[in-house]
Amino acid sequence: MAETHGTGLDLHLDVTRGPGVGRALAAALRDAVRSGRLAAGTRLPGTRTLAADLGIARGTAVEAYSCLIAEGWLTGTTGAATRVAELPAGLPPTSPEPRSPRDALQGVVQGGAPHATSLAPVPGRPSIDLRPGRPDLSSFPRTRWASAVRRALASAPDSAWDYGDPAGQPRLRAAVAAYTARTRGVRADADSVVITAGFAHALAVLGRALHGTGVRRVAAEDPGLARHRDLLRAAGLHVAPLRVDDAGADPDDLADGVGAALLTPAHQHPRGVVLAPRRRAAFLDLARRRHLYLVEDDYDGEFRYDRQPVGAMQAHAPDRVVYAGSASKALAPGMRLGWLAVPPALREPVLRAVAELGAEPPAVDQLAFADLLERGDYDRHIRQARLAYRRRRADLAARLPHPLGGVPAGLHTLVPVESAEEERRLTDTARHAGLVLHGLHTAGYWHEPSDAHPAALVVGYATPPPHTWRSALDTLTNLLAPTTP
Structure with missing residues (x-):
């Protein structure tokens, strides 16, 4: 004592x-x-x-x-x-007393089902989070951000603290236009950029704006995020599935009457493939001929590890493609900062929808982020994060017996498994061992649930903080070693 x-x-x-x-x-x-x-x-x-x-x-x-x-x-x-x-x-x-995740898995990995009590979840036990779509939150550049906030507060005019333009702070719109043009080839100026509270807010705004222009049907990739479909439906739109294969979304699957399509061409989520050049051209041709809009969700375009990232589709048809980006993957989703490069015909409907929804990011956050972009601190942070995530993906590829799904890019990868039943078993076993995983079936990626669809785990390797990465990798590879096809 x-x-x-x-x-x-x-x-x-x-x-x-x-x-x-x-x-x-x-x-x-x-x-x-x-x-x-x-x-x-x-x-x-x-x-x-x-x-x-x-x-x-x-x-x-x-x-x-x-x-x-x-x-x-x-x-x-x-x-x-x-x-x-x-x-x-x-x-x-x-x-x-909590057991380590590795210990909790040994009964499954080395000898069939463990004793029932060994798989009972421990209430309140911290988990290893391998869900996709999240960066390493511990890497947030706190010092650089604090300095940017101080400079923004010191230099902003009094007018910056008034009710602002629904398009966002002019300084940030100009900085985003310059940044996306330099890094992603986007054709935009400050007048075409609209600042949003992250991509979810951007999609809600776009859904409302499209509905206001008469669009009633939109296409979304299948598999794709259920949250995005929900946001579009909440805007009064019918969502049609758009089949995805190894060449990305298939333009031949674009149904008649569709007025817009939501795409992730640089790195399809969740399959991780790149939209093939001929399909990019076909989507752009359809957009022009059928007067429909393409929404380009460039959610992790900065993170390509084997080559330069594929440039934005928007550059080829800025009058038909809405380009969408955010700071969620590079900095943190809690930043709630995103942006749209909007075609001229959609600008007024989009600004009207922003005003109606009333969820604009705080002025100080916009000005501080503009400071990060202008000084190059955002680029420096991305380069550091890119190196760390590339190493993690390489670690994962070296430990698994089969190739990872998709191209070397982003913050997640696809690990195919034999069946939907096996996917559910793996995610359930992992959860009891303190490992949080998403699967194509368990996370609702498919538009219509069916065990006939391919099954896979969607592994977010960027999420764990550095001091837990090795433990997370050990636990995951122990779980998957005897089960990957």
Whole structure:
């Protein structure tokens, strides 16, 4: 039994010195957090102070803290204080000590179904998140962003804090036009750019604007994100499936009466393929001849690892293609910053829809992001992230017995499995082991559910913070080793 006092915090821990003291210390801290004795945000003693108070080696304290940070009970980075993490509401006062995800999987990987209790989810147990569509949030450039905010606050005119133009801050619109022209070949100027609160907001705005121009049917890739279909339906549009194969979306599948099509040509989500050149040309020809709009969702166009990214379709038909981008994959989805390059005929309907929905990003965020773009800090951050994600994809490719699906790009890859039933079994087994995975069937990518559709796991390898990547990789490859076709 020992108490620590080095930080002014009386920390009572039931720890017996001797063999296994490190495990006992981790268990005592875990129990203190779980029981509520240590509230979220509580600052813990430094490892040197804790070790001195308990009469143990500092390395033992470091190991205990590191273990609990990896499990999600504590938070901390080098040079910063260690604090109690925010945990889900409703945790029971006691629960079994968490097993590692790797241990939880061994019964499945090495000998059939494990004992029923070994697969029971541990309430509140932190998970390894491998869902697609998320960057490594720990890599957010906090220092650069804080500096950009300070400069924006210091230099912005008083008029910047008034009710703004629904198209967005002029400075950011100009910066986005210059950035997308330089990096993606987009043909746009500040007047054609509309700033949105992320891509979901952009799609809701576009759906409303298209409906206002008389469009009633739109096509969306199949498989594709169910959330995007929901947003289009909420705008009063009927969504028709657009078949995707190894060459991307098929223009021959574009039904009559469709007034717009939502595409991910540079890196199809979720299959990861690139729209073939002849199909790009065919979509553009159909858009001109049938007077329909193409919505180009360039959600991760900056992240191509084997070559330069494919340029934007919008450059070939800026009067028929709406180009959409966001900071969600490069910075963080919580930024809620996106942009549209809008054809002239759609500009007024889009601005009217923005005003009606009333969800414009805050002026200070727009000005700070413009600062990042203008100074090149956004480019520098993307280069760093691109290198890290390329290495992770290479790690994953080296560990799996079969090639990854799609081109080397983006923040996710497709891992085919034998059947929808096997996909559901794998995602369920992974969930019990603390690994969050999406599949084509389990995450609702197919327009019409059917076990006849191909099955695959959609693995977001960018999401785990660096200190958990190896553990995530070990757990995933142990899960998949005997099951990938």
